[in-house]
Amino acid sequence: MWSGESVRRVGVLIRHNLLLMRGEPGPLVSRMILPLAFLALLRPLYAAAQGEAAGTEQAVVGTLVTFSLLALGISGSAILTERLGRTWDRLRGTALRPAEILVGKAVPVFAAMLAQQLLVIGFGVWVLGLRVPHPPLLLGVLLCWSCTLLALGALLGVLVRGMGELSAAYDIGGMLLSSLGGALVPPGALPHWVAAVAPVSPGYWAVHGLRAALAGDAATVAEVCGVLLVVALACGALAVGRLKGRSGRLVAL
Structure with a gap:
């Protein structure tokens, strides 16, 4: 339990x-504007192939998941800049715990990621x-997906050694996962082998959950939210563990 202090x-x-x-x-501004431009350009293509309603849904869901994964850099760089600036060194020996550091970093980034997704939905x-x-179902998926992105970004931020590695990780990783x-x-147009391995990608669960939320499928939304939160907890635990030394204090990375 956390104390008042x-x-x-x-x-x-x-x-x-x-x-x-x-x-x-x-x-942050670029992560807000680029998805809207991409969505406006992509939607006519999907609408022509799938029909107006289905094409719009595919464009919004695809844009949201793709650009939210690319926004992993916001979370990762928030931690990596502290590491490169040796700020962690100054925090060693203080009363701050790794979980407190990560939460202090996480809340503003979480708000930015959620705002990006809400902006894409609002534009759509x-x-x-x-x-x-069914707005509550959709909001539930967005909150769980934001938690997953936050934890993934934090894990990247404590694992990579520089901004170049971070950029490659979220650019390549984000596009692959999405x-x-x-x-x-559309999932039905993917090769069979891709469909078989798709569930290993958090992006698969985000797409699945967003579609279910728009369709009002509460049972699927609950399943997806459970999977996303498990991924978030696992990545968050790994990130906190990486920041702990043998004595339980923050280590210099």
Whole structure:
């Protein structure tokens, strides 16, 4: 259980990291604008191939999953910049715990990732005519998917050795995971072998869950949310473990 002092320390870290994000808005702004441009260009192609309603849904779901995976860099760089700047060294020996550091970093990034996804959904609804008959189901999937992205990004941030490796990891990894998951190409059009391995990709579960939420399939949404949260917990635990030394304190990475 976290004490009141832990909550206070995390609150200070959250405010500090919000200021850092506001000071360097370029990456965040690009992650907000590019998906909308991509969606506007992609939707006519899918609409022509699948029909208006199905094409719009495919375009929105595919864009959301693809660009949210590419936004892993926001989470990863938030941690990696601290490592490269030796900020972790200054935190060694303080009362801060690895989980507190990660939460302080995570909350602003989580808010940014969720905002990106809501912006794509909002654009789909208000501009492209996407129907969202079950908003609570959709919000549940978005929250769980954001948790998964956050944990994946944090794990990347503690594993890679530099910005070049991080960029390659989220660019290549993001496109592979979204493609395997059926974000850019409808699942039925994928080769058989791709369909067989698709469930190993978190992107597959995100696509599956978003489609189920739009269709009102609560049972599938619950299953998908469970899988995404398990992935998030596993990646988060690995990230925290990587930040722990033998004594349980933060280690210099």
